[in-house]
Amino acid sequence: MANLHHHCSFISLAAFLLLLSFPLSFCHLQDDEVDPDSPVSRFQNYLRIKTAHPNPDYAFAVSFLKSQALAIGLDAQILEFVEGKPLLLLTWRGSNPSLPSILLNSHMDSVPAESSKWLHPPFSAVRSSDGKIFARGSQDDKCIAIQYLEAIRNLRSRNFVPVRSIHISYVPDEEIGGFDGAAKFVSSKEFKELNVGFMMDEGQASPGDEFRVFYADRSPWGLIIRANGTPGHGSTLYDNSAMENLMKSVEIVSRFRESQFDMVKAGEATNSEVISVNPVFVNAGIPSPTGFVMNMQPSEAEAGFDLRLPPTADPDAIRRRIAEEWAPARRNMTFQITQRGPIRDYLGRPLMTMTNGSNRWWSVFETAISDAGGKLSSPEILASTTDARFMRQLGIPVLGFSPMSNTPILLHDHNEFLSETVFLRGIKVYESIISALSSFEEGASQ
Secondary structure, X not given: OOOOEEOOOOOOHHHHHHHHHOHHHHXXXXXXXXXXXXXXXXXXXXXXXXXXXXXXXXXXXXXXXXXXXXXXXXXXXXXXXXXXXXXXXXXXXXXXXXXXXXXXXXXXXXXXXXXXXXXXOOOOOEEOXXXXXXXXXXXXXXXXXXXXXXXXXXXXXXXXXXXXXEEEEEEOOHHHOOOOOHHHHHOOHHHHHHOXXXXXXXXXXXXXXXXXXXXXXXXXXXXXXXXXXXXXXXXOOOOOXXXXXXXXXXXXXXXXXXXXXXXXXXXXXXXXXXXXXXXXXXXXXXXXXXXXXXXXEOOEEEEEEEEEEOOOOOHHHHHHHHHHHHOOHHHOEEEEEEEOOOOEOOOOOEOEOXXXXXXXXXXXXXXXXXXXXXXXXXXXXXXXXXXXXXXXXXXXXXXXXXXXXXXXXXXXXXXXXXXXXXXXXXXXXXXXXXXXXXXXXXXXXX
């Protein structure tokens, strides 16, 4: 790829000195009972790196993660497909590297946080007296980033040797679509050379005792509906005015939304199994210094909607519905769809990973969870979107999983936290998963 640049493997002196001083600058926030050289401390230190948009500090995050990887003997490579957006690729070579490898993925970026709405500064990683670690990214998804490394640290200390090679990718920009991160990564020769047979990506917390696992994401569409009509005096009744046409469309879209929501309320489907459509903006009217001109009808009006399609939905049928019902040309309406990422794999199949006997990786994963003392809830479609879609587009089986049981779902919320006990248990779960997946030799041709 022409715009691919490999960074030097060394860390600049300035970055190294900054890295060394980093934990010390937050000593006043750490609980006295936490060992400064412990998994929890390393988790806190990673959480304190401000990787929130719009200005994520990717360089510092990569330096920190790379230093941890080198300390446990992993190979490290920094790739940069887009300037200023590095991707860190780690490798633990297997005894039989000819077998398809295992890829563990995590994104470095996070969404912004409104500091005034938090109990503690969102990048302080304060550990409360009851063991809750408050920080933006604690659930989404810096927890798995460190759990991968800590699990491998423990496996290596027991002289475990994987059969298959294990790779960890730390990617940028997932929270803004992943197009400069995972999307470019999967299109690269470096990714192809990994020969990935199975991948794991982020999941979500579970308020109950069971772990949640996701076999698909919903695909995001941005829809803008535009209406045109006769402009004129505010007192005149026109047929097919711009605002009248737009309001008709909003009513029709709202009825469709209600029909989908009714299935969720009735327990016939989960939120992630229906097509969600939510209005996100309306743009109409003729501005004036004091607001809008009230005695003029505008000739143009538009509204924007966020659509999420489960893999079971027919995208062509949705396009027809929009063209014929939501924004028909006969009412002087047009529409624009922005499809943010793939919706089918390279063979035209829905972006789904099988969770039955047809997928041999599934039984290995399921057994590993049981061996770690955990239970899985029924596999789900993720209501939102992750980088897993780019790998599923290549036909690679991917499961979304974050080992957080008995934990409120707080991704993108104020006061996001993860309990220390949940974080530490997750390390043990990943030890079981990584050892099982990397030792799996049956079906080597997958």
